[in-house]
Amino acid sequence: xxxxxxxxxxxxxxxxxxxxxxxxxxxxxxxxxxxxxxxxxxxxxxxxxxxxxxxxxxxxxxxxxxxxxxxxxxxxxxxxxxxxxxxxxxxxxxxxxxxxxxxxxxxxxxxxxxxx
Amino acid sequence: xxxxxxxxxxxxxxxxxxxxxxxxxxxxxxxxxxxxxxxxxxxxxxxxxxxxxxxxxxxxxxxxxxxxxxxxxxxxxxxxxxxxxxxxxxxxxxxxxxxxxxxxxxxxxxx
Numbered sequence: 001x002x003x004x005x006x007x008x009x010x011x012x013x014x015x016x017x018x019x020x021x022x023x024x025x026x027x028x029x030x031x032x033x034x035x036x037x038x039x040x041x042x043x044x045x046x047x048x049x050x051x052x053x054x055x056x057x058x059x060x061x062x063x064x065x066x067x068x069x070x071x072x073x074x075x076x077x078x079x080x081x082x083x084x085x086x087x088x089x090x091x092x093x094x095x096x097x098x099x100x101x102x103x104x105x106x107x108x109x110x111x112x113x114x115x116x
Numbered sequence: 117x118x119x120x121x122x123x124x125x126x127x128x129x130x131x132x133x134x135x136x137x138x139x140x141x142x143x144x145x146x147x148x149x150x151x152x153x154x155x156x157x158x159x160x161x162x163x164x165x166x167x168x169x170x171x172x173x174x175x176x177x178x179x180x181x182x183x184x185x186x187x188x189x190x191x192x193x194x195x196x197x198x199x200x201x202x203x204x205x206x207x208x209x210x211x212x213x214x215x216x217x218x219x220x221x222x223x224x225x226x227x
Binding site for chain 1: 158160161162214218220
């Protein structure tokens with residue numbers, strides 16, 4: 001049963017600390033997304049990758065957030081330094097894009113981040 | 117104007133009734149439309165997608181798309197308490213552009 005995995009599932013940290021979230025996409029998927037979900041803003045796209053190359057990170061605060069895909073089986077999202085307003089659920093999703101066609105995204109279970 | 121608009125609800129319907137969830141979008145070039153269901157504390161899961169004008173049916177679910185009116189809807193027939201969740205509308209233009217999600221509509225099916 002292929003699924004997206006994310007670690008950690010929960011993270012509580014103090015303001016100013018570095019936070020690293022990890023995602024393992026479904027094997028064979030070539031597109032990986034990072035989303036942030038809050039009650040007020042809903043689901044917001046932070047960044048996404050195609051074949052490990054970043055395609056769009058315009059939704060991400062560049063001064064503190066960074067996203068990478070060191071290899072096809074691992075995507076990371078880092079926040080340094082973290083702030084209370086970063087408290088949210090962070091989802092990773094993956095999909096398989098072939099040509100210019102549409103695709104489905106499969107979401108991981110999310111990382112619930114609380115910054116105090 | 118938000119790119120994808122949904123009424124946040126809650127939308128309450130009695131068990132067995134038809135639930136109608138609506139979504140409007142601003143980009144006329146949008147080509148792919150998705151409905152995700154999200155239970156409280158869980159991740160979104162895809163339940164329907166539609167690309168062409170008209171209706172698409174899958175079991176108790178029907179997605180309706182009207183590109184001229186920039187409107188997409190999801191109908192749930194014979195609603196069950198297990199359908200109680202937040203339903204997210206997502207829209208993607210053609211090509212490789214990102215998907216934009218609406219805020220989601222919370223559905224409550226009352227036994």
